[in-house]
Amino acid sequence: MxxxxxxxxxxxxxxxxxxxxxxxxxxxxxxxxxxxxxxxxxxxxxxxxxxxxxxxxxxxxxxxxxxxxxxxxxxxxxxxxxxxxxxxxxxxxxxxxxxxxxxxxxxxxxxxxxxxxxxxxxxxxxxxxxxxxxxxxxxxxxxxxxxxxxxxEPSFLPKGIDPITLDKILTILMKHKKGFTAEDLGHRTGVSRTTARRYLEYLVSEQKAKADITYGGVGRPERIYKYGL
Known part of the structure; x- marks a missing residue:
């Protein structure tokens, strides 16, 4: 072949x-x-x-x-x-x-x-x-x-994932190598932490983003999302 x-x-x-x-x-x-x-x-x-x-x-x-x-x-x-x-x-x-x-x-x-x-x-x-x-x-x-x-078509995406919002979130991730928590990204895009996390997890599932575990000031684990694999 x-x-x-x-x-x-x-x-x-x-x-x-x-x-x-x-x-x-x-x-x-x-x-x-x-x-x-x-x-x-x-x-x-x-x-x-x-x-x-x-x-x-x-x-x-x-x-x-x-x-x-x-x-x-x-x-x-x-x-x-x-x-x-x-x-x-x-x-x-x-x-x-x-x-x-x-x-x-x-x-x-x-x-x-x-x-x-x-x-x-x-x-x-x-x-x-x-x-x-x-x-x-x-x-x-x-x-x-x-x-x-x-x-x-937009219907190709899972329910709750808007293509315009997805593109906006992905563009922000691509420009900032250090990554964001779902809460930080929510503030930047004007959506809730839960919504931001839903989009970020979708990008992880599509191998367009990765999630690293870190620990915040009170010792609780947080997910830092970054662009790429």
């Missing part, structure tokens, strides 16, 4: 590692490298020539859309999936025009990520089959072009 090589371009090493773990949980895929900036990305992509690039948009030294265009001009056989917090319509439009395979908005749900990789595998296998034929018919063309995206 072929193994598809995936290259990750993400300036936050914690998110890059989460993406790596997600890729390696899907059979038939492996991560061949990780780049944190434009120079590393161009150098390693040129050498490794991966099958698929997982690409963010926001970087201190570049815009991911510019790197997407460079990949398209230099390596037309490499597919690109944008995994980003960018939700502007203009950004999505530019990415689509430049030929992305898919566009996934952070925070990433593993099942959504997995679906994209499986669609990529199916697409590549079909391309391989078609390359052996001298001619194609309309049914073959329709199969190749029809890649139905899996839309993650």
């Amino acid at each position: 072929s193994t598809w090589e995936v290259f990750i371009v993400e300036d936050d090493i914690r998110i890059a590692e989460i993406n790596r773990k997600f890729v390696e949980k899907v059979e038939g895929f492996s991560v061949c490298g990780i780049a944190l900036n434009e120079e590393e990305a161009k150098e390693q992509i040129s050498i490794l020539k991966p099958d698929l690039v997982i690409l963010d948009i926001y970087f201190p030294d570049m815009n991911g859309l510019d790197l997407l265009r460079w990949i398209r001009s230099e390596f037309r056989g490499i597919e690109v999936v944008m995994v980003t917090a960018a939700t502007e319509v203009k950004t999505l439009k530019h990415a689509l025009e430049d030929g992305i395979f898919d566009y996934i908005v952070k925070p990433v749900i593993f099942q959504r990520f997995k679906d994209t990789l499986l669609q990529f595998k199916e697409h590549k296998l079909l391309m391989t089959q078609l390359s052996a034929d001298k001619e194609i018919n309309q049914n073959m063309i329709d199969s190749l072009l029809k890649r139905e995206k899996v839309e993650v």
